[in-house]
Amino acid sequence: MGNILAGKKGIISGALDSQSIAWKVAERCVEEGAQIVLTNAPVAMRMGEINGLAEKCNAPVIGADATSLEDLENLFQKSMEHFGGKVDFVLHSIGMSVNVRKGKSYTDLNYEWMQKTFDVSAISFHKMMQTMWKLDAINDWGSIVGLTYIAAQRVFPDYSEMAESKALLESFARSFGYHYGTRNHVRVNTVSQSPTMTTAGKGVKGFMDFFGYAEKMSPLGNAPADACADYCVMLFSDLTRYVTMQNLYHDGGFSNMGMSPSLLEG
Numbered sequence: 001m002g003n004i005l006a007g008k009k010g011i012i013s014g015a016l017d018s019q020s021i022a023w024k025v026a027e028r029c030v031e032e033g034a035q036i037v038l039t040n041a042p043v044a045m046r047m048g049e050i051n052g053l054a055e056k057c058n059a060p061v062i063g064a065d066a067t068s069l070e071d072l073e074n075l076f077q078k079s080m081e082h083f084g085g086k087v088d089f090v091l092h093s094i095g096m097s098v099n100v101r102k103g104k105s106y107t108d109l110n111y112e113w114m115q116k117t118f119d120v121s122a123i124s125f126h127k128m129m130q131t132m133w134k135l136d137a138i139n140d141w142g143s144i145v146g147l148t149y150i151a152a153q154r155v156f157p158d159y160s161e162m163a164e165s166k167a168l169l170e171s172f173a174r175s176f177g178y179h180y181g182t183r184n185h186v187r188v189n190t191v192s193q194s195p196t197m198t199t200a201g202k203g204v205k206g207f208m209d210f211f212g213y214a215e216k217m218s219p220l221g222n223a224p225a226d227a228c229a230d231y232c233v234m235l236f237s238d239l240t241r242y243v244t245m246q247n248l249y250h251d252g253g254f255s256n257m258g259m260s261p262s263l264l265e266g
């Protein structure tokens, strides 16, 4: 399509299958001239679909459980060896709730599972950044993006403990954004995406009803994964060099709506 990422090198986490938001981001980054490394949890890689994407994007796949500092260190070290230097951008596209998966209600949560949820869905973002920081793995003026959801600000009851995970994720982006900004001019942002038909999305109870509700509530309709990929490409590009520590809504206008007549029309 274009080449606004020409010469840039990035790491994309979270591409599970062709519906994954990260899958689309990977494809778009390569279309725009970037070189990438793909990563996912070893268990997700065993499903094998990522290999098709790797071939298409001419990208190596380096497995890493994002909760493991050892795996993350290996990921960034191997990526720098592969690129022959530091990276320019990183996508965190990782989320999973154990309590949601096991059908536990919000008023009866298992706290060990909650810790695991926070570790996978939010603390992994800090772990990624801290690992990069210590290895000095990202170039000055680089860009780091994490994917989030508006349940961090408003109540969506079925989203359960993922709401707190996202609040934590967004806070890590702001706090680390300060440190990375002052040391390396690296920016850190979160993109708050519309409900999207993916494995993680469909795991939330009542997702289809909710998807339809958000579709009607948003003047532009729900933002699809392809459009989210475009937005991430822009954030990785040099066109957004002074955007940092922001939670950026990519939601067709949903976040600023109060009431939509189209919902009352039934």
Ligand SMILES: NC(=O)c1ccc[n+]([C@@H]2O[C@H](COP(=O)([O-])OP(=O)(O)OC[C@H]3O[C@@H](n4cnc5c(N)ncnc54)[C@H](O)[C@@H]3O)[C@@H](O)[C@H]2O)c1
Pocket (backbone or CB within 6 Å): 013, 014, 015, 016, 017, 019, 020, 021, 022, 040, 041, 044, 064, 065, 066, 067, 092, 093, 094, 095, 096, 120, 147, 148, 149, 192, 193, 194, 195, 196, 197, 198, 199, 200, 201, 202
């Ligand atoms: N789908 C939606 O409606 C929606 C809306 C807003 C934000 N998001 C966010 O977008 C991101 C991507 O989700 P998606 O919707 O593309 O779904 P997805 O299921 O395709 O992606 C989630 C990814 O997380 C990976 N993952 C889980 N545990 C991991 C671990 N320990 N280490 C490394 N990777 C691990 C999975 O393997 C998978 O690739 C998530 O942060 C999600 O919360 C999704």
